[in-house]
Amino acid sequence: xxxxxxxxxxxxxxxxxxxxxxxxxxxxxxxxxxxxxxxxxxxxxxxxxxxxxxxxxxxxxxxxxxxxxxxxxxxxxxxxxxxxxxxxxxxxxxxxxxxxxxxxxxxxxxxxxxxxxxxxxxxxxxxxxxxxxxxxxxxxxxxxxxxxxxxxxxxxxxxxxxxxxxxxxxxxxxxxxxxxxxxxxxxxxxxxxxxxxxxxxxxxxxxxxxxxxxxxxxxxxxxxxxxxxxxxxxxxxxxxxxxxxxxxxxxxxxxxxxxxxxxxxxxxxxxxxxxxxxxxxxxxxxxxxxxxxxxxxxxxxxxxxxxxxxxxxxxxxxxxxxxxxxxxxxxxxxxxxxxxx
Numbered sequence: 320x321x322x323x324x325x326x327x328x329x330x331x332x333x334x335x336x337x338x339x340x341x342x343x344x345x346x347x348x349x350x351x352x353x354x355x356x357x358x359x360x361x362x363x364x365x366x367x368x369x370x371x372x373x374x375x376x377x378x379x380x381x382x383x384x385x386x387x388x389x390x391x392x393x394x395x396x397x398x399x400x401x402x403x404x405x406x407x408x409x410x411x412x413x414x415x416x417x418x419x420x421x422x423x424x425x426x427x428x429x430x431x432x433x434x435x436x437x438x439x440x441x442x443x444x445x446x447x448x449x450x451x452x453x454x455x456x457x458x459x460x461x462x463x464x465x466x467x468x469x470x471x472x473x474x475x476x477x478x479x480x481x482x483x484x485x486x487x488x489x490x491x492x493x494x495x496x497x498x499x500x501x502x503x504x505x506x507x508x509x510x511x512x513x514x515x516x517x518x519x520x521x522x523x524x525x526x527x528x529x530x531x532x533x534x535x536x537x538x539x540x541x542x543x544x545x546x547x548x549x550x551x552x553x554x555x556x557x558x559x560x561x562x563x564x565x566x567x568x569x570x571x572x573x574x575x576x577x578x579x580x581x582x583x584x585x586x587x588x589x590x591x592x593x594x595x596x597x598x599x600x601x602x603x604x605x606x607x608x609x610x611x612x613x614x615x616x617x618x619x620x621x622x623x624x625x626x627x628x629x630x631x632x633x634x635x636x637x638x639x640x641x642x643x644x645x646x647x648x649x650x651x652x653x654x655x656x657x658x659x660x
Contacts, residue, residue, distance in 0.1 A: 320491035322350040325404040326477035327419040330377040330468045333370040337420030337521040338362035343347045344467030345477040361389045363424045368454045377467040391425030409452045409476045411436035413655040423519045428510040437479045448639045449647045504569040518658040556603040557588030560621035566598030573598035576608045580631035581615035593657040606632045613653045
């Protein structure tokens with residue numbers, strides 16, 4: 320067997336993962352990128368508004384995709400490029416969720432995909448204070464100049480996976496996962512007529528002003544500012560909910576001990592609840608148990624080097640220097656992991 324797969328990266332127009340506006344793909348055969356493709360697209364109808372935060376990250380505006388095919392119209396070409404390959408993505412829960420939610424709100428069924436997450440593999444095989452794409456790409460020796468360009472991010476993801484396989488003397492995805500004692504996960508085929516994913520239900524409910532179960536939204540945690548529409552930030556830690564034992568073991572947060580620091584765009588109790596839903600154990604301070612620190616205040620991975628850190632983040636760097644494996648992630652990366660807006 321050879322090291323064959325397709326790496327994929329999506330950029331979205333807004334906080335709903337079913338709003339893809341760009342995709343990049345890199346096809347790998349025998350550990351070498353042999354073909355690449357990328358598309359700009361209009362997100363699915365009724366989910367095609369561009370939010371400032373997203374545009375600030377990737378630079379794509381509504382006028383850039385005007386007249387382009389919508390995601391549902393373009394997916395046959397995307398799917399044909401992927402074929403029967405295993406998909407690789409950096410934070411695969413997000414990119415596989417984009418495919419599912421984007422097709423669901425387009426009223427289209429989707430195929431099953433085996434997939435690998437290079438964030439998960441980076442955690443296991445590298446020793447980094449942040450496993451965000453720029454740090455993992457640097458460790459793998461992969462150039463990454465224009466982060467959040469979908470084509471370049473997909474290429475970097477491919478390079479990370481190839482490097483991790485090489486370090487583990489694996490000649491295929493199957494050999495790599497066997498050597499790590501893991502099973503290659505799969506997103507099953509789906510048909511929106513048989514039921515929608517939680518992320519899609521939540522997005523549809525938000526459009527209607529109701530909760531995901533169809534009841535009127537009560538705003539139980541936090542409060543929207545009447546002028547900006549943004550959530551006010553609460554400094555209160557709130558309770559530390561028990562991890563969801565029925566969560567997906569392959570999720571990037573499953574089994575992790577998570578601490579939050581800085582001002583978040585969502586109330587901290589809500590962030591803790593979302594983490595616990597994914598099988599994580601939220602805590603209120605950095606200790607010897609901490610494995611993930613989520614940083615608000617617009618933090619990006621580059622801030623680790625620039626020194627723009629909270630007290631908790633500085634404590635993490637101290638512990639990391641002593642050998643404790645703690646990962647620092649931005650709130651945006653966290654929200655991608657939990658599928659939230």
